[in-house]
Amino acid sequence: MSILAWEQIWEEIFRNNEWGKYPAEDLVRFIARNFYKVEDRKSIRILEVGSGPGANVWYIAREGFSVYGIDGSPTxxxxxxxxxxxxVQGWNGEIIQGDFTVIPYENDFFDAVIDNESICINSFEESNKIFSEIYRVLKSNGKIFTKTFANGSWGEGTGEKVGYNSWIVSEGPLKGTGYCRFSTKEDVLDLLNNFQIEEFEYITRSYQNGEHEIKEWVVVASKK
Known part of the structure; x- marks a missing residue:
């Protein structure tokens, strides 16, 4: 399946579903810990790759920060x-359609970049390019928040294998969403080898009365 086909799948998902209105607690915690004490919040520029219908950028804009988003889906x-x-009256920034592997901003532009399980729908090779671009656009000591599905999560090993640790799954909540890569801890460390790791958390939650588990890595790192 081509990258274009995956983008078309997500375009259909966003076109036909009304969800994703509110940010996750771990993302709120990241923003609060790192930026709530800044007096001039508009001076803080935060980018989300894979911003979707806007749950996270909405929250960030409401908090008064300058917010940027990039997503492949026009919807x-x-x-x-x-x-x-x-x-959010008078919000500052922009949400654009584009390709994560070529982030259309200058070097050292952002104070933080957010990836909420968006990079993991790309191959390991493409993900390497994306993290390199994120490193480029981050300011010195800028932060990255990245959340990705972990190996052993429900869906891994089902359906069609399409690449390194990657599947078009036939079971679980990721069914019907196209390509998904499930990462080992070593995979995540490899992808973030240019960054300074600050937090590395492992989150699990059960589905269907404990019969299945969704497993995720949540990492906060900074540009060296």
Missing amino acids: AVKRANERLDKE
Whole structure:
């Protein structure tokens, strides 16, 4: 399946589903710990790769930070912009359609970059390119928050194997979403080898009365 086909799958998902309105607790904690004490919040520029319909960028904009988002789905970008325009008067930044592997911003531009299980729908090789781009656009000591599905998570090993630790799954909540890569701890460390790791957490939650588990890595790192 081509990258274009995966983008088309997510375009259909965003077009036909109304979800993803509120940020996850771990993302809120990351923003609060690192940026809530900044007096001039508009001076802080935060980018989300794979911003979807805008749950995280909406929250960041409401908190007064300058927010940027990039997503491959035109429907997701349209919904995110419409929500921010309607609900966050005078928000600063932009949400655009684009390709994560070539982030269209200058070097040392962002104070933080967020990846909420978006990079993991790319191959390991493409993910390496994306993290290199994130490193480039981050300021010195800038932060990255990245969340990715871990090996052993429900869905891994089902359906069709399409690459290194990657599947088009036939079971679980990722069914119907196309390509997904499940990472070992070593994979994550390899992808983030240019960054200084600050937090490395492992999160699990059960589904269907404990019959299945979703497993995730949540990492906070900074640009060396």
